[in-house]
Amino acid sequence: MNTAHSPEIAETVYRLDGPLRWALGEVQDLLRTVGAAPGQQVIDVGAGTGYAAVPAARAVGPQGSVHCVDGSPELLDVLAARAAREGVADRVTRTVGSVVPLPAADDSADLVISTYVLHELADDAPAAIAEMHRVLRPGGRVALADYRKTADKERNREIEAWYARQPDGAGPEEVHLRFSLGELEEMLRAAGFHRIELRTWHDFHVHATAEK
Numbered sequence: 001m002n003t004a005h006s007p008e009i010a011e012t013v014y015r016l017d018g019p020l021r022w023a024l025g026e027v028q029d030l031l032r033t034v035g036a037a038p039g040q041q042v043i044d045v046g047a048g049t050g051y052a053a054v055p056a057a058r059a060v061g062p063q064g065s066v067h068c069v070d071g072s073p074e075l076l077d078v079l080a081a082r083a084a085r086e087g088v089a090d091r092v093t094r095t096v097g098s099v100v101p102l103p104a105a106d107d108s109a110d111l112v113i114s115t116y117v118l119h120e121l122a123d124d125a126p127a128a129i130a131e132m133h134r135v136l137r138p139g140g141r142v143a144l145a146d147y148r149k150t151a152d153k154e155r156n157r158e159i160e161a162w163y164a165r166q167p168d169g170a171g172p173e174e175v176h177l178r179f180s181l182g183e184l185e186e187m188l189r190a191a192g193f194h195r196i197e198l199r200t201w202h203d204f205h206v207h208a209t210a211e212k
């Protein structure tokens, strides 16, 4: 962790960059499922410190590109440092900006990835998914990872209470398990996606892939 960051950003970097999180190989699974391949143009929506962007940059190789969009310049600085350390900086670009509207042209990406962002967007999630659809070329694919609301209300309460106790600023008002699988599928369908596939990952997480 870079101790030059403000305490708030340092906590966020600590949470996003936990070694267990990186060791689980989640993004590699997701990239394999969605068919990430050398030469692709990728947009990472809400890229943070590069949890998805760095593995994506490896998957697309030197002929590909990963355009990282995030509202936090500090987190994108951490991402850039990681990309340099891991030898993929040549294909990673970053834009400080909003996810609605996305700073990208229509039909410009082969692949859009977005991990653990939709729950933060809450009511803006449908608009963000519509933006992901807009920037994908026809036949392009989206890969999403996030928390999912399970059918077990007691389990949902336990998980939310655990997050509320964490020291990184997450409080009772921060809802992680915001969307059920059905709600996520409906948002993708409403945005115009088809070939939608959803799978649970480690109990209360969801991976979704779909095609424009």
Ligand SMILES: C[S@@+](CC[C@H](N)C(=O)[O-])C[C@H]1O[C@@H](n2cnc3c(N)ncnc32)[C@H](O)[C@@H]1O
Residues within 6 Å of the ligand: 016, 045, 046, 047, 048, 049, 050, 051, 052, 069, 070, 071, 072, 075, 097, 098, 099, 100, 114, 115, 116, 117, 120, 121
């Ligand atoms: C929980 S973090 C996930 C980061 C990264 N994708 C990961 O999986 O580690 C959510 C990210 O979304 C970004 N974010 C949330 N709302 C945003 C918005 N409206 N516009 C741009 N970025 C946003 C935050 O700055 C943060 O980096």
